[in-house]
Amino acid sequence: MTDVRTITERLGDPESAREEGRRKIEWAREHMPILAALDERFEAEEPLAGERVGMAMHVEAKTAALAETLAAGGAAVAITGCNPLSTHDDVSAALDAVEGVTSYAERGIDDAAYYRAIEAVIAHEPSITVDDGMDLLAAIHEDHPGLIDSIVGGCEETTTGVHRLRAMDRDGALDYPVFAVNDTPMKRLFDNVHGTGESSLAAIAMTTNLSYAGKTVVVAGYGYCGRGVAKKAAGQNARVVVCEVDPRRALEAHMEGHEVMPMREAAREGDVFVTTTGNRDVITREHFERMRDGVLLANAGHFDVEIDLDALDALATATREARAGVREYELPDGTRLNVLAEGRLVNLASPTALGHPVEVMDQSFGVQAVCVRELAEDGGEYEPGVHDVPDALDREVAGTKLDAEGLAIDELSDAQSEYMGSWDHGT
Numbered sequence: 001m002t003d004v005r006t007i008t009e010r011l012g013d014p015e016s017a018r019e020e021g022r023r024k025i026e027w028a029r030e031h032m033p034i035l036a037a038l039d040e041r042f043e044a045e046e047p048l049a050g051e052r053v054g055m056a057m058h059v060e061a062k063t064a065a066l067a068e069t070l071a072a073g074g075a076a077v078a079i080t081g082c083n084p085l086s087t088h089d090d091v092s093a094a095l096d097a098v099e100g101v102t103s104y105a106e107r108g109i110d111d112a113a114y115y116r117a118i119e120a121v122i123a124h125e126p127s128i129t130v131d132d133g134m135d136l137l138a139a140i141h142e143d144h145p146g147l148i149d150s151i152v153g154g155c156e157e158t159t160t161g162v163h164r165l166r167a168m169d170r171d172g173a174l175d176y177p178v179f180a181v182n183d184t185p186m187k188r189l190f191d192n193v194h195g196t197g198e199s200s201l202a203a204i205a206m207t208t209n210l211s212y213a214g215k216t217v218v219v220a221g222y223g224y225c226g227r228g229v230a231k232k233a234a235g236q237n238a239r240v241v242v243c244e245v246d247p248r249r250a251l252e253a254h255m256e257g258h259e260v261m262p263m264r265e266a267a268r269e270g271d272v273f274v275t276t277t278g279n280r281d282v283i284t285r286e287h288f289e290r291m292r293d294g295v296l297l298a299n300a301g302h303f304d305v306e307i308d309l310d311a312l313d314a315l316a317t318a319t320r321e322a323r324a325g326v327r328e329y330e331l332p333d334g335t336r337l338n339v340l341a342e343g344r345l346v347n348l349a350s351p352t353a354l355g356h357p358v359e360v361m362d363q364s365f366g367v368q369a370v371c372v373r374e375l376a377e378d379g380g381e382y383e384p385g386v387h388d389v390p391d392a393l394d395r396e397v398a399g400t401k402l403d404a405e406g407l408a409i410d411e412l413s414d415a416q417s418e419y420m421g422s423w424d425h426g427t
């Protein structure tokens with residue numbers, strides 16, 4: 001058993017923090033109609049009764065709403081952060097006060113404390129895991145394999161986590177079924193594109209108090225997240241340059257009207273750099289040495305490995321905190337480069353960052369909630385490995401959102417269904 005304390009024990013008597021956290025959660029809930037609808041169904045049917053859900057997610061107001069929905073469904077929930085800089089302590093404290101939920105998440109803890117908090121969640125012996133980046137699942141597989149028999153399955157929220165899971169699966173090392181929540185249309189097409197696009201640019205603007213208009217924004221990686229960042233930056237009157245390694249994605253960026261060039265060239269052009277590759281060493285020493293004075297460097301990929309900060313540290317002759325959330329590195333020739341949020345996910349780890357817009361997370365977390373329900377009800381049907389979310393679940397979430405928005409759509413007639421499903425109607 002681990003000696004890690006809950007956020008409430010650590011903060012003493014955090015009454016005012018709890019109230020502030022509760023207000024944040026209530027605000028988010030107001031704009032989360034999918035979770036509200038699921039709450040009602042979950043409270044009535046208690047599909048998660050008897051389940052212990054372990055979560056390692058960005059602990060802020062929207063995630064708190066998901067944890068509450070799972071608790072409403074009858075689960076005992078234990079949660080911690082999935083990034084030491086994205087936790088909101090007040091939300092964590094408010095969540096810890098909810099019946100059926102225990103929170104260990106705390107902002108700004110070091111790596112050792114971060115992994116101790118993950119251990120604390122594991123000590124609850126989860127029967128279902130919900131991860132954002134796979135750290136909880138990895139710790140269970142590496143250090144607590146004895147628990148795996150009692151785990152029905154897991155859910156993974158983000159691209160990087162799904163990549164890691166698929167690699168584990170290929171090596172035959174993944175010992176329970178996991179839904180790739182990230183890959184569902186209801187998540188990827190909205191959360192990665194619009195969520196990351198809007199919130200990353202908003203976080204950079206709020207942290208620096210600077211405008212995009214007339215600037216050159218370099219976006220590294222034109223996947224789902226990169227598309228969103230590029231589109232929204234163009235919408236704010238920036239010139240957008242895209243760096244890619246995949247020819248089709250590079251072509252797509254070109255056809256969308258963005259400029260495409262290698263990072264070596266883009267390094268000379270950019271005022272703002274945003275990495276969204278999920279890969280390492282995307283901006284390195286050879287790039288730093290070509291950059292202009294005063295550039296902003298931000299990462300929106302899952303891990304803080306996209307901008308090579310060790311190399312920048314070694315290259316710099318001086319460094320200081322230029323502003324909260326902005327570290328300035330001075331190079332030997334006097335050029336100053338500004339790194340935001342220590343190179344971690346800028347939209348979650350900046351001091352003023354709020355993460356994705358609430359509506360977007362309602363969709364992603366709606367998918368999470370129905371996947372947890374599926375695992376509780378039919379987890380035994382799934383073999384160990386990575387699984388696509390069943391399409392019917394994704395459609396259920398889309399339908400719930402359309403209902404909440406008061407939007408109706410057309411229905412296929414029988415003749416149309418038959419036509420779309422047949423191969424013998426030619427010219």
Ligand SMILES: NC(=O)c1ccc[n+]([C@@H]2O[C@H](COP(=O)([O-])OP(=O)(O)OC[C@H]3O[C@@H](n4cnc5c(N)ncnc54)[C@H](O)[C@@H]3O)[C@@H](O)[C@H]2O)c1
Nearest residue numbers: 158159160221223224225244245246277278279300301302
């Ligand atoms: N900030 C957030 O809130 C947030 C939200 C969702 C996903 N993510 C993370 O963002 C990252 C990207 O997610 P995605 O869904 O866009 O993935 P994706 O796979 O759709 O896109 C990544 C793109 O980066 C390109 N790429 C890889 N290495 C590169 C390199 N060295 N230089 C240039 N391009 C390179 C790939 O070719 C690909 O097109 C992942 O780490 C994911 O976990 C962050």
